Amino acid sequence: MLQRIVKPLLLLVLIVQTGRTYATEGMWLPQLLSTLNEKEMKGMGMKINASDIYNINKGSLKDAIVSFGGFCTAEVISNQGLLLTNHHCGYDAIQKHSTLQNNFLENGFWAKSAVEELPNPGLTATFIVRIDDVTKSALQDVKGGMSEKERQSAIDKRLNEIKQTVRKESWQDVMVKPFFEGNQYFLFVTETYKDVRLVGAPPSSIGKFGSDTDNWVWPRHTGDFSMFRIYAGKDGRPAPYSGDNVPLKPKYALPISMKGVKQNDFTMVLGFPGRTNEYLPSEGVKQTVEVLDAAKVEMRDAALKIMDGYMRKDAQIKIQYAAKYAGTANYWKKWMGEMQGVKQTNGIGKKQQYEAEYKQLLQANPVWKQQYAGTLDSLNGYYRQIQPYAQARDYYSELVKNVELFTASDRLISFLNDVHERGEGQFETLRQQFLESMQPFYQNYNAKVDHDICISLMDIYAKGVPKQYAGNEYQQIWIENNKDGRTLADQLYASSGLTSMDKLKSFIQQPYNTVVAQMWKDPATHLVMAMRKGFVENVSKPLSDIQSSINNLQRTYMQAQMDVMAGKKRFYPDANSTLRVTYGKVDGYNPRDAIHYDFYTYLDGVMEKYIPGDYEFDVPAKLIELYKKKDYGRYGVNGKMPVCFIGSNHSTGGNSGSPALDAYGHLVGLNFDRTWEGTMSDINYDPSICRNIMVDIRYVLFIVDKYAGCTRLIDEMKLVN
Structure with missing residues (x-):
């Protein structure tokens, strides 16, 4: 029995690869992509290699992704530690800095210089340094007939030993998580930065447009983003907040695509999904x-x-x-x-x-x-x-x-x-x-x-x-x-x-x-x-x-x-707040009879929903002015301003703030929600209606540049065509 439990995951996947595949379902461990998913991902249109996503010898995509506060995901988008995440992920920090006299929730906030960036005690950003399979060692003392308490005690003892002997730097941390209901264990070496400062946030009339009425709903027109910055000690290592700290020089920062997406384009989402239960009876x-x-x-x-x-x-x-x-x-x-x-x-x-x-x-x-x-x-x-x-x-x-x-x-x-x-x-x-x-x-x-x-x-x-x-x-x-x-x-x-x-x-x-x-x-x-x-x-x-x-x-x-369904079903571990990769395609869907949803929304839709003075659907005067003038700068397309799009990436809570990447690993959007009809993807993923909702990155840049006038942030980023 024990030998069956700890058999290598690679062998399992080589068996199930011969059966039919579920091209967009799954939350995959990044270090296993080269053997499990790379061929399929390239068949769907991906132009980079699995080693460009996860690599411990050089900067890769995983080095730009952080667990934001332990409850969301964020990504590094400049070589000065600039972070992009959702407005709703930064909401608590924005609220704590708000007063009736200086209401950043209502009016937005934009630091015009580094001096104005606001500290947030307790807010952290955690990078994954590497991931190791420790299943064999973790389950070494597990015997048949053990009670749950005895089994867990034996595993905990081994895990403590593993944590004590793992190779890591003094400023790094270690965590071990169970996978496949405790049939496997993986170790994560992490780096957590504790000086994370608020840099910018649109007003809630943009960042939370549609509020609770539109929450979990498509079509969506929400500019759900905010920006923070990671600060480190002068040695580049994690350090408590200090005025002497400096912006982090990351191992990797995401290039930003100005190209947008079209129907059936390959998309990939990296992040820290919280909890799923796909294998319930x-x-x-x-x-x-x-x-x-x-x-x-x-x-x-x-x-x-x-x-x-x-x-x-x-x-x-x-x-x-x-x-x-x-x-x-x-x-x-x-x-x-x-x-x-x-x-x-x-x-x-x-x-x-x-x-x-x-x-x-x-x-x-x-x-x-x-x-x-x-x-x-x-x-x-x-x-x-x-x-x-x-x-x-x-x-x-x-x-x-x-x-x-x-x-x-x-x-x-x-x-x-x-x-x-x-x-x-x-x-x-x-x-x-x-x-x-x-x-x-x-x-x-x-x-x-x-x-x-x-x-x-x-x-x-x-x-x-x-x-x-x-x-x-x-x-x-x-x-x-x-x-x-x-x-x-x-x-x-x-x-x-x-x-x-x-x-x-x-x-x-x-x-x-x-x-x-x-x-x-x-x-x-x-x-x-x-x-x-x-x-x-x-x-x-x-x-x-x-x-x-x-x-x-x-x-x-x-x-x-x-064992039994090998060749009939493809298995991936349930989400457990560890770094995962999910991939799919840009696509609309049919939620009900005679109804079809397209995959894109535009600023025109914001104005169609506009209700003056309404706390959910009000629109800032400056945004209305920009719309009337069609003053979209380099971010508009054919006289229209893209706002949001959807894809078939398998996401859940914790993926809020995750980057949506194109076939080249360039940032094209910011994941922030799922469609209401597909929220059951946590227990019952169905490719016909399960869609994730993303802010088009060009709308983010448009708000930062044309609306807020915070061009210093745009200048930090690497924009590619």
Whole structure:
């Protein structure tokens, strides 16, 4: 069994290459492209070599790609460390520099010189130095019959040894990640730069044009970009922020194409996709879209309606809640698209057909039958068993996440638990750290908004989570408040000591023992502790036990698929926030009967959507003027200004900010979204409707040059025709 698990990936792929291929599906590891994908990529039109994408001996494309803050992707576009990423990736940094008097979200920001570039504490840019296969060493001590805990302990021990002995420089870091459900392990040597400064951002009326209405939607007309710069110590190495730091001299910077793209052009996206689950069994897919997505959408839908109502009436609340609203709405809409996409493409039915074919082939092979018999049926059975616990978990997590008073209570409880573990003597130090960490939380907090969100979400939670999972203490509090969200919220927000920063300071300035005693009396923390107790006792433990069985079987089923379906299906590892390459072609699609979407949008479409004064569809006066004059400079084409285009590149969250490259490895666009009908690509990629959305790089340059007049940035870049 163990020999089958650790057999080289190359052998597997040489086998499956003989079968049919899925030309645009997959998130591929860059160091394996030369053996797995190069021939196909060149057949689709790529003009460079795999060694131009990943190379540890000279600068290559991977040396221009960074993990931006650990949540997005960015790329180096000049030899002075200039970074390009999405506006929504830089949104939090832009917001933190914004005030009512100097609102960079509304007006945009452009540093006219290096002195004006703004530091962003905590924001990082991480490069991949190299990637090594450490599967054999990682799984060396794994034996048949081990429990999940024993198996992971044996692997962790080996991984610690590997990390200690790996060849790297003193300023570099190491991480090891599992692939194919833990059947393989790869090591990443990284360099993380911690001085990343804001250089430029268009106003939200460009960078977020269409806002939530257009989010996940095509046609799109959003200039979703912002610019930052990596600074290093004078030795070129990572260094904390300092006025003495200098712009990074990168190993490689992306050339920028002025040519644009046309139908069926080869495109390639590099980045750090966050999470996919392409190999779930049918019951896992069904549970995701019919139960879990539905629960999360219900909770967020209610919260968003309340936030939106307040933001439209109050400019201060609009600033406070801008990033929170965008973050909440992003996956709310994605989950809705996921549900619709799986239904529209018969994703569950196709998965069941695939499983039927798998079973037929399995039964026909005595070796596979003996080794994997019952694995799939057991796995589907466990997914049915875990469903009520998973649903209760999602209701609970969405409640604590979206009611910020509960978030504050949760943080307070964690802080006091930390003091308890470290000792009462650490209370003063930890209290000061806690207060500092809560300062930005309350800067963007409004108790009236949160009160109304609490009303709505408590009612949904009470209806969605059965009594046996919610817990007796929570049920008692709910009964005492007439089983009514408004009654409960009125009491919480009138009496809790956590509804403002001033109240919190007063609350925890008391002696430690007094704070602990008062915590049990505060209605908000009391409720949160009651809900947490119910969750831990009635949901978390059985959920964890079943999930452990699922993880074990999912790993076995993953290997079984690669064995049984070799030649029938092509396998690539699920996304896990590591550097990947995906490739496809520029192409439109047919979302519904009698509807066809073209692959390009233009500035004309921005003006068609223009609604004066609307927070989603307003257009800056200068952009209107440039449009009327058709003053597009060298960036327009035949009197029109390209804005966005779509392709069949397989992307997901984390690919926001990823570069879209042409056949020569030149930057042609900036990935920022997927089409709504294709958001189910995380669990069910379908080439008929799965499309990624990209800003045309010429629109980015047009905004920087003609709109913002920041030609110093254009002068840094290498523009090619």
